[in-house]
Amino acid sequence: MKTTYMIIAIAAAGLLAGCGGKATEAAGGADTSRVATDSVATAPEDSQPDADIAFTGDGTLSNGLSWHREVSAQGDVVKLILKDASGNPVQTLSTQCHDWVTTPDYAGEPLLADANFDGKPDILVSLGSYGAQGLLYYACFLWNDTEHRYVEEKSFDEIPNPQVDAARKLVTGEARASAAEVEHSEYRFDGKHFVQVKKWTETLSDDDE
Secondary structure, X not given: OXXXXXXXXXXXXXXXXXXXXXXXXXXXXXXXXOOEOOEEEOOXXXXXXXXXXXXXXXXXXXXXXXXXXXXXXXXXXXXXXXXXXXXXXXXXXXXXXXXXXXXXXXXXXXXXXXXXXXXXXEEEEEEEEEOOOOEEEEEEEEEEOOOOEEEEOHHHHXXXXXXXXXXXXXXXXXXXXXXXXXXXXXXXXOOOOEEEEEEEEEEOOOOOO
């Protein structure tokens, strides 16, 4: 059974709503259940300008918003600096990886998705890859109209291999429970948090593995 990786794309809303991973057009009624590559990243820099920084990288989103990321030497803290088309900083996002991260080198790469289905693209930030099965987790920064900035919603980063299902207004998760079992889960945004509403285990046949 193939593990589905998430890619979500982007659309501008209000203040350049933007941001290793992947996404789908969130405006104009486009399908957000799949994720089209939305960000073009440069190769991580070889030089380390700061001993506390292990990985850095830069990229451009499809709406013209650019970004610069920094991952700490411990691989646990991610900082993402968003810039407008003129290179002026728009907002700095900071989050923390789970302590079991195994591949932090592409953590911090952003993509956009309407994660809470309010018609405005939000920012998902890769938290790296985890474990032998390479689980993907993302931090989620929801656009806040009142504060005119992105605000992190921590409940999203517990969803393994998240997928945005625009038709049902759900976020789905998937992870291997064992060599022969896959756990599926569904989450609904209740206005404040992503709440799990369903979970089940699929037993794989020999043909599925």
